[in-house]
Amino acid sequence: MLPRVAGVMALVAIVACTGQIGQTGDRAGPPAVDPILAVESGVRRLSQAELDNTLRDLLGEDTTPATRLLNEDEFRPFDNDYTIQQASDALITSLEALAEEVAERAMSDAARRAALVPCTPANAGDEQCFREFLDAFLPRALRRAVTTEDIDSYIPLLAFASEDNAVVDNDFYTAVELAISAVLQDPEFLYRVEQGTPGDTPGLLELDGYEVASRMSYLLWASMPDDPLLAAAAAGTLDSPEGRGAEALRMLEDAKARTQLHRFHAMWLGYRSIPHSAELAGAFNRETSALIDRVILDEPGSYLRLFTMDETFVDDSLADHYGLPRPADGEGWVSYEGTGRAGILGHGALLAAFSKFEDTSPTQRGILVRTRFMCEEVPRPPPDVDADQPPQGAMDALCKYDRYAEHRDQSSSCAGCHSLVDPIGFGLENYDVAGRYREHDDGLPECLIEGSGEIVGVGAFNGPAELSRLLVDNDYVDACAVQQFLTFAMGRPTTTYEAELLQEMVESFRTGQHDFKAFIIDFIASDRFARRAQERL
């Protein structure tokens, strides 16, 4: 029997491969609360993408200042792993610059200013109007109901509006600008701080409606809650599974949900920055996004079609690129029949990911499949191997397959690990770095590519369609998708203590006929989603 749940439990599959196998996330022993009831969470700083989206939705800011001014996020594989976030002088000074720049721009644009300030100030020091602005702005910015005390704390800024200063061009909006700048530097804005109130189970905390709303919006939109979601939080609608489910359904209708699903898959499957021309990368992204939209949102049903779909969405130039028939109307779905392709593994986006040495890398592609599609861990090469070099053993060999001979030689120390990954990659060798079919090594007609591959211990295959079939039939991809989704939702790696939770989620995904949209809604509706456990140190 093959492992039913991939990931942490599937480590047993690579025992033959000695090396360092990380125990990710198992920092401090068993959690205080059974993860089936509630998972641990900690304060999470908005990622660059989340901050840029939030500034867009909060202030109409469209210059992606976080991407410009903050240091690049680490992707593991998602951009939101809070366990490695660390405040620094560089962060704080960048955030101050960002806040001042964004606040100033919001006030210098009449339309954006009017959208933020719901009244016309009678004079520079109009406290009533300033309070009206704060009353409208703070709940959206802090993603919660605010108190008079909250509002009062900003009132001293009005002094900068009314100060009689001959050299400064100050007015009412000076105070608004400073208030926005203060909010944008407020850790309560920059982080998602969850507190919750103690329930019956020791260590278990029940989140309030606003905390749930933020969980929902950052999971589904990578951005702040909109007004209806905040209203639902205020009304207590999000306290019930039905209420959360209904809101999640509404939110999934929004274009922001599509973008987020695309982003999730791109980070998970490693194609978030496709190393090709902008034009080709754009076509690849449209192809893959169309498939994601279709199997999750437009034609809800089995998510497994992401891997098995027998047609693909292309425009004329992408069809020509692949050698597929052109679609009927310049852009549309065309059949994969007779091509050996299926689903997302047949896409240029995926086939371009993890290339190396200017060519496809059977090793890297094998690692991609093992780690991202099967959720296994592949140990890093031993230190005495220089992985920056192509395989050295048979450098003189003309054909690529022969150059990898050392990896296959059972008497060498390489075979233990490489036998787990290389045969997978060689089963995709007929597809080049841009996802085009090829009969032989690039520029070497004498090096015919056989294209036969194997997932050792699982089965043999040739090409993307057969590989996908193996992964689906052996229950890898559904389990792995669930684990990746949970990792993304929690903003941290899963731990071994969460294996049972994963198992339960996988079973429910299977019971629900792999309907990913229903799975997301159920995930949000579950009691667990509205709870947390305190992190251990």
Next chain:
Amino acid sequence: MAMKINRRAVLRGMASAAVSLPLLECMLPARISSAQTAPARYAILFAGQALGCDNYAKNQSRIDGQSVTEGGHYVADTSYGRGFALTTPLLPLQGMENDFTMVSNLAIPFNASSSDGSAVPSGGAYRDFHGGGCSPLLSGTRSTAAEFTCNGITSDQVIAELNAGQTTHKSLVVRSQPSFYVSGYSFAGRQYISYGPGGGRSARIEAQASPQVAYRSLFTGFVPDNDDDAARFDFEMRARRSVLDLVLEKRAKLVNNVGQADQERLERHFDEIRDLENRIGALPPIASGECFVPPDPGADPPIGGDHDGGGTGSVGPDSGYSDEHTRSRIFADLIHMAFVCDLTRAASLQITAFQSHMNARPIADGLGTLPGTTRPARWASVGGDLHEVGHNGDPNNRGQIPSAGLLQWHISHYAYLIDKLRNSPEGGGSVLDNSVIIFTPEAGHGLQLNDGTSQNQTHSVENMVMLMAGRAGGLNPGEHLNGNRAHPATVLITAMQAAGYTGNTLGDVSL
């Protein structure tokens, strides 16, 4: 256990080299010069690059598909002592021969018989080159895994600690390469060269990668001369402080209501805001004499896109470059003026990240036209990224000359900084007379660290080279010294001592 450099071995080695004085005495004839009245400054500039190319000897190259045998390109050619020959990488330092010393033939120890993490010798490198070399090179502390983490404090931060509280900024830590550039991957630690006390992940000092923000952080505290401008400045500073005060007032309420792990994260954030507030609130620096507010560099150059981390064929012209040239020059300007104005006495500039995948082509194409650079006589544009150039990623242009040209570009920023410092009067001399400025590449050239057997490799901690400019502490630069396999941290310790450090160790390494 501290690792002593065997002085006798050093002397023995010296006997065969054309250097008459033992290394350290030569570099540091007097501990503190009595003439030095201004504070000592310390900076380290880092290049994520090797000295040569894999499988190419120091005089071997391939240019435009033709094999070339020609000396003078490897950074540390064989002429030692004063008046040593300037090689291709050192050409930007022309005219500054008496302002810097080059120490070559430095080596980090490793265990030739075992690649196990526990077998790494004191001050040594874990046998996986990238990642393994970082800690011993910059902190003198052995690495035990392939992690880009220094396990001890780095030299710049030793000096920062020494001067804590005496300047507005404890240190200035900046990085020119803003993105890792390899599709699907992240820096994962390759972006740190400065670590605070104790080292390790939590002691990492995040570099400021935005020149715009770094400029703002250093120079918006200056009071303008003009009365109206000064009044506006006063208004802006009061507003900034009020905003930060407002944020800080929320500290207790927010921090007290969360668990301990969350508290620690939020406290760290609030601490940094408090430090910023304190900097703004401190007596504003006054521009005077040589110290003035440099021109605003404006918006940062756009950040380049990703590529597949490969060679000529796969690193397109539009990817992997964010105008690191301009970014480096701005950062050098900022370090210079921060030193002149005594805003900080410790700085680090990471020009390119460890294992840098910056696109090499814009630099290669620009060599000779980019200010401060000189195009070698035999030169053809090099494709691929910086890392792949070292590993021969360009089939037609590889070996010593391409590598030397790209190293030259890195050194051009070092030369630019030194030139500015030596042209800034201070006391009876220049700011350079009171500074020590280190340049270090990531790698040497020789025996491969990973397999311990291959020769002429970039993944090497042998034949390492450091440049040390300035005359702080009585340093007397102007030579090429044979390090005779001394640990590179010995050079850092010497430099730190010149900058006022009274100890004689860095991590596991002692003088």
